[in-house]
Amino acid sequence: MKILVTGGAGYVGSHCVRGLCDADHEVVVYDDLRAGHREAVDKRATLVEAGLADLPVLEKTVKGAGFEAVMHFAASLDVGESVKHPLDYYENNMVNTVRLLRVMEQHQITKFVFSSTCAIYGIPESVPITEVMSQSPINPYGHTKLAMEWAMRDSAVGWGLGCCALRYFNAAGAASDGTLGEDHDPELHLIPIVLQVALGQREKVRIYGVDYPTHDGTCVRDYTHVEDLASAHLLAIESQQTGCFRCFNVGTGVGSTVKDILEAAREVTGHPIPAKPAPRRPGDPPELYADPTEIMSKLGWKPKYTDIRQTVRTAWQWHQAHPHGFQSE
Numbered sequence: 001m002k003i004l005v006t007g008g009a010g011y012v013g014s015h016c017v018r019g020l021c022d023a024d025h026e027v028v029v030y031d032d033l034r035a036g037h038r039e040a041v042d043k044r045a046t047l048v049e050a051g052l053a054d055l056p057v058l059e060k061t062v063k064g065a066g067f068e069a070v071m072h073f074a075a076s077l078d079v080g081e082s083v084k085h086p087l088d089y090y091e092n093n094m095v096n097t098v099r100l101l102r103v104m105e106q107h108q109i110t111k112f113v114f115s116s117t118c119a120i121y122g123i124p125e126s127v128p129i130t131e132v133m134s135q136s137p138i139n140p141y142g143h144t145k146l147a148m149e150w151a152m153r154d155s156a157v158g159w160g161l162g163c164c165a166l167r168y169f170n171a172a173g174a175a176s177d178g179t180l181g182e183d184h185d186p187e188l189h190l191i192p193i194v195l196q197v198a199l200g201q202r203e204k205v206r207i208y209g210v211d212y213p214t215h216d217g218t219c220v221r222d223y224t225h226v227e228d229l230a231s232a233h234l235l236a237i238e239s240q241q242t243g244c245f246r247c248f249n250v251g252t253g254v255g256s257t258v259k260d261i262l263e264a265a266r267e268v269t270g271h272p273i274p275a276k277p278a279p280r281r282p283g284d285p286p287e288l289y290a291d292p293t294e295i296m297s298k299l300g301w302k303p304k305y306t307d308i309r310q311t312v313r314t315a316w317q318w319h320q321a322h323p324h325g326f327q328s329e
């Protein structure tokens with residue numbers, strides 16, 4: 001299948017591009033490299049260096065090219081920043097996605113896989129989270145992602161789009177061969193921050209909140225290996241029919257607290273990784289983990305990484321070999 005992958009130079013996108021190339025799909029990556037990395041783009045894929053706001057380039061890329069499907073990773077993803085600068089999020093995550101969908105409609109590309117998020121559930125009424133639970137995001141990031149799920153549902157009815165929203169939980173880890181990994185600037189995610197302490201790049205980890213109603217007082221998340229996310233995308237695109245909307249939680253079903261992550265990282269790195277309690281981070285739900293029954297039964301997805309130490313180990317391998325991210329090369 002010929003597939004256009006927006007944001008294919010980013011963390012999750014680059015792992016998915018590799019998975020698509022391994023499965024012999026023809027991939028064109030569309031990425032402005034503001035957050036992505038040229039070095040992360042699989043050599044078998046073609047890179048178009050442009051943003052979705054650049055409509056003439058998008059049109060030129062798609063026109064007559066014979067794409068059958070689009071995977072859409074390009075988005076802004078920092079919850080805290082979305083609260084401070086909501087319109088940037090509405091612009092990048094909504095306006096640009098609508099632009100992309102419109103180009104797809106014009107060129108009759110009817111298969112779409114969308115990076116959605118567990119942030120659409122807001123503070124869930126219970127855990128584990130199923131797809132039918134109420135969707136009430138508590139920040140602009142979640143609002144923009146949910147709104148795009150609505151645009152997809154409506155497009156399925158209106159013009160026959162076949163679409164799958166994959167609701168990620170916390171993407172984590174790195175490619176098992178150590179060549180691709182997480183490189184954000186600034187880095188805000190827990191596992192890379194913890195490993196930067198182990199590398200001596202930071203002094204200590206700040207634990208945002210130790211008084212949550214969880215077993216050790218710290219937040220619970222479902223850390224899902226990025227290669228398992230990639231396999232979910234492959235299964236989704238290869239089974240996608242036109243004229244329908246599907247959505248799946250993509251998580252392991254196992255929750256880990258911030259303290260669990262610290263313990264796992266201490267074990268993997270052999271470093272004491274000092275940590276100190278800090279105030280809660282605004283907008284953090286106490287406990288998020290997936291019920292992955294739907295994706296397992298409907299797509300046959302099964303995560304390879306179910307022990308958080310294995311996931312942290314792959315991330316550690318990456319961070320040790322690339323202490324300054326892709327720039328280390």
Ligand code: UFG
Nearest residue numbers: 077117118119170188189190193206207208219258281284
């Ligand atoms: N945390 C710390 N210290 C840090 C960094 C994070 O204690 O220095 C905690 C956070 O408070 C949270 C957990 O570690 O409890 C995980 O935080 P991350 O920033 O790694 O990830 P989030 O859970 O905040 O974010 C993820 C996705 C978002 C998604 C969000 C939904 O990255 O895209 O879940 O809540 F929107």
